[in-house]
Amino acid sequence: MTTPMPTTSTVGAQTPAKASEPASAPDPGRIARRRRLAQWGFVAPAVVFMLLFFGYPLVRNVVMSFQDYTPKTFFTGESPFNGADNWSNVFQDALFGKALWHTLVFTAGSLLGQFCIGLALAVFFSRRFPLNGVLRSLILLPWLVPMVVSGIVWRRILDQDTGVLNSFLDTLGIGGHTPWLTSPEMALLSVILVNIWIGIPFNMVILYGGLQEIPKELHEAAALDGASAWRTFRSVTLPMLKPVVTVVLVLGFMSTVKILDLILALTDGGPADATQTLGTLTYQNSFVQLDFGAGAVVGNVLILISAVFAVFYLRANRTEGK
Amino acid sequence: MSKRFTSLALTAHPPAATRRGRGRSRRVVAPFTAVSVLVAGAALAGCGQQRDADTYTVMNSSTDESYHRWDAEAMARCGKELGVTIEQQSVPAAQVMTKALRMASSKSLPDIVQFDASEMPTFADAGGLVDLRTLGLSTDDIPDGIVDFGSYKGTYYGAARSVNTLALFYNKDVLDKAGVEVPTTWAELRATAKKLTQGKQYGLALSAGGAEDGVFQFTPFMWSNGGDETDLDGPKVVEALDYWKGLLKDRSLSKSTVNWTQADVNDQFMAGNAAMMINGPWQVETLNSDKSLHWGIAPIPVPEAGDDSVGPLGGAVLTVPNTGDEAREKTAGKIVACLASEQEQLTYALNSWMVPANAKAAAVWREKVPELDSLADQVAVARSRTAKLGAGWSSVSLALQSAFQSALTGQSSETALKRAQQRATSGN
Numbered sequence: 153m154t155t156p157m158p159t160t161s162t163v164g165a166q167t168p169a170k171a172s173e174p175a176s177a178p179d180p181g182r183i184a185r186r187r188r189l190a191q192w193g194f195v196a197p198a199v200v201f202m203l204l205f206f207g208y209p210l211v212r213n214v215v216m217s218f219q220d221y222t223p224k225t226f227f228t229g230e231s232p233f234n235g236a237d238n239w240s241n242v243f244q245d246a247l248f249g250k251a252l253w254h255t256l257v258f259t260a261g262s263l264l265g266q267f268c269i270g271l272a273l274a275v276f277f278s279r280r281f282p283l284n285g286v287l288r289s290l291i292l293l294p295w296l297v298p299m300v301v302s303g304i305v306w307r308r309i310l311d312q313d314t315g316v317l318n319s320f321l322d323t324l325g326i327g328g329h330t331p332w333l334t335s336p337e338m339a340l341l342s343v344i345l346v347n348i349w350i351g352i353p354f355n356m357v358i359l360y361g362g363l364q365e366i367p368k369e370l371h372e373a374a375a376l377d378g379a380s381a382w383r384t385f386r387s388v389t390l391p392m393l394k395p396v397v398t399v400v401l402v403l404g405f406m407s408t409v410k411i412l413d414l415i416l417a418l419t420d421g422g423p424a425d426a427t428q429t430l431g432t433l434t435y436q437n438s439f440v441q442l443d444f445g446a447g448a449v450v451g452n453v454l455i456l457i458s459a460v461f462a463v464f465y466l467r468a469n470r471t472e473g474k
Numbered sequence: 475m476s477k478r479f480t481s482l483a484l485t486a487h488p489p490a491a492t493r494r495g496r497g498r499s500r501r502v503v504a505p506f507t508a509v510s511v512l513v514a515g516a517a518l519a520g521c522g523q524q525r526d527a528d529t530y531t532v533m534n535s536s537t538d539e540s541y542h543r544w545d546a547e548a549m550a551r552c553g554k555e556l557g558v559t560i561e562q563q564s565v566p567a568a569q570v571m572t573k574a575l576r577m578a579s580s581k582s583l584p585d586i587v588q589f590d591a592s593e594m595p596t597f598a599d600a601g602g603l604v605d606l607r608t609l610g611l612s613t614d615d616i617p618d619g620i621v622d623f624g625s626y627k628g629t630y631y632g633a634a635r636s637v638n639t640l641a642l643f644y645n646k647d648v649l650d651k652a653g654v655e656v657p658t659t660w661a662e663l664r665a666t667a668k669k670l671t672q673g674k675q676y677g678l679a680l681s682a683g684g685a686e687d688g689v690f691q692f693t694p695f696m697w698s699n700g701g702d703e704t705d706l707d708g709p710k711v712v713e714a715l716d717y718w719k720g721l722l723k724d725r726s727l728s729k730s731t732v733n734w735t736q737a738d739v740n741d742q743f744m745a746g747n748a749a750m751m752i753n754g755p756w757q758v759e760t761l762n763s764d765k766s767l768h769w770g771i772a773p774i775p776v777p778e779a780g781d782d783s784v785g786p787l788g789g790a791v792l793t794v795p796n797t798g799d800e801a802r803e804k805t806a807g808k809i810v811a812c813l814a815s816e817q818e819q820l821t822y823a824l825n826s827w828m829v830p831a832n833a834k835a836a837a838v839w840r841e842k843v844p845e846l847d848s849l850a851d852q853v854a855v856a857r858s859r860t861a862k863l864g865a866g867w868s869s870v871s872l873a874l875q876s877a878f879q880s881a882l883t884g885q886s887s888e889t890a891l892k893r894a895q896q897r898a899t900s901g902n
Binding site for chain 2: 222224226228229247307312313331334335422423424436439
């Protein structure tokens with residue numbers, strides 16, 4: 153990797169050049185170096201921005217997880233290092249294991265549901281039929297509603313006694329008293345269902361875009377070869393859609409794994425910690441208990457999980473590029 | 475405008491024909507370096523805050539329109555009296571603490587912060603508050619319980635304007651129709667609630683949600699029974715939780731109780747889905763908006779006739795943060811004294827339906843709002859949540875939330891509370 157270091161050597165090299173040649177004559181080496189300098193000039197703002205707004209908080213968070221960082225720290229500025237104390241405290245807490253498990257179930261369940269329904273809708277809408285555009289924009293609605301608002305509205309809908317959903321199920325004569333959010337066994341599932349509802353538009357829009365990119369001729373060719381609709385989907389559509397699928401799943405993963413606002417609005421992590429995830433645990437540690445060291449530990453675990461998937465994503469993209 | 479645009483465009487894209495190597499690269503690099511510096515500068519700026527000599531800032535959580543207006547009016551009156559301008563900065567209740575901490579580290583604390591009383595000890599413990607007595611505030615007419623409410627480790631840091639606690643709200647029409655009296659003991663409450671549970675209507679509504687709301691509502695049951703937050707798995711606390719479980723088992727409580735906040739409880743009561751509810755006076759404004767609803771208020775029932783009904787003391791306190799500027803702190807103290815004066819307390823309490831902290835103001839208030847008389851009685855014996863544990867309350871509160879939710883959803887009270895006690899002690 154080249155660094156801005158050559159600047160100094162440029163100065164050194166310039167002196168003899170100046171002595172032997174007229175200043176106006178272009179020196180190919182010097183132009184190359186200047187060009188490199190200019191290139192770095194373009195990159196510099198981005199690098200500074202990234203270091204300041206992404207690098208610094210990230211490093212700070214890692215450092216904080218090894219510190220005794222309490223409300224006192226804000227006044228004294230002192231946050232003594234306490235080794236791996238925060239880490240061992242968090243890992244010994246039974247709630248951490250629970251939250252990790254819930255996070256995994258929540259993420260896997262949400263992604264699976266969002267993706268399958270999103271894909272089905274995208275395929276459905278890629279046909280031409282009346283009111284296609286209107287219906288498609290209606291399905292976008294959940295995407296436009298802020299997460300907290302969705303959470304509050306769904307909390308009312310899912311209320312065991314007065315919620316619309318149970319009244320509706322009651323009139324159908326099936327499971328009218330489902331404890332959606334009030335039973336520890338059901339709560340996580342309900343939260344996943346709401347998140348699927350929220351995530352469908354995103355999946356649908358991106359996948360729909362991907363479907364539009366697939367040349368029509370391929371489908372025509374498949375039809376001429378006598379392939380069935382399912383066979384065409386499996387052997388033509390899906391493989392052509394693969395790059396888009398990777399994008400959808402990885403971006404979906406990143407936004408799902410750190411879920412916080414939806415759960416706070418729906419269940420506050422309850423009942424009986426049944427919907428605590430790493431996100432809510434970070435929030436609880438840092439902003440309720442004001443134990444910023446422990447909060448940082450859980451936050452770092454989240455970053456680590458996301459980072460692993462980011463690497464997968466970048467690798468997948470690179471191979472696609474080749 | 476168009477001229478400026480052209481020249482800008484020229485700088486950004488010099489004509490390709492001109493091959494002026496050196497000048498070009500420098501000209502391009504310079505603006506970008508400048509941008510980088512600007513970005514860095516912008517990030518670092520905004521830390522320090524210029525203080526205006528005659529303008530004082532109060533940070534509170536009065537984000538509701540009515541509360542914000544009442545506070546603004548009170549501040550205008552006090553500002554006029556003291557010859558200063560008082561500005562109000564309202565942030566959501568959950569953000570007061572974290573925002574104040576951030577402001578402390580950037581040395582830009584406001585002159586006065588209104589903390590929820592349960593949060594004040596944490597800030598005081600960090601060394602962030604000034605002793606109000608040294609600023610000349612008197613505690614003469616304030617009942618001991620409320621002085622303790624604003625104190626941490628014996629030092630008086632927070633002046634309360636008004637305090638509140640929980641009470642039993644009941645629908646007069648429903649009780650009359652069923653021909654039942656307002657319950658005063660646990661046994662009566664259980665029987666009455668069971669009797670009033672019919673069809674869509676539950677006998678009682680309370681909040682057992684996974685946040686401070688639920689814990690706040692559990693404390694009167696725990697404390698009136700002689701239970702204590704330092705001994706969560708003690709038999710008295712177990713008994714109190716078993717009582718809640720009993721109400722749920724009778725179907726007098728909705729199963730959704732574990733997912734309700736205090737505001738949800740009020741909605742259910744107003745919608746006629748509950749005949750009685752445990753709630754606080756801050757709901758009165760909303761309750762009164764429905765003219766057809768005839769509600770009454772009574773102390774929360776006690777385990778046995780003759781026991782004291784010990785509720786939680788709630789409310790906010792005005793504090794002066796430690797900014798190191800003694801002259802300003804002195805004036806801030808005067809502002810707090812004015813905002814918490816007898817007359818201002820009364821005005822605030824009449825607006826917000828809470829009980830004035832000052833005993834003289836409370837006496838006047840009782841005459842003006844006789845229907846809330848029982849609330850004033852309850853406040854007099856109510857207990858502060860943080861009196862025993864101080865900054866340690868938050869761990870206990872989290873453990874307790876998890877415990878009563880576990881118990882209400884099937885686990886035995888004993889197991890749930892044992893686990894809570896372990897969690898509370900290891901978390902500290």
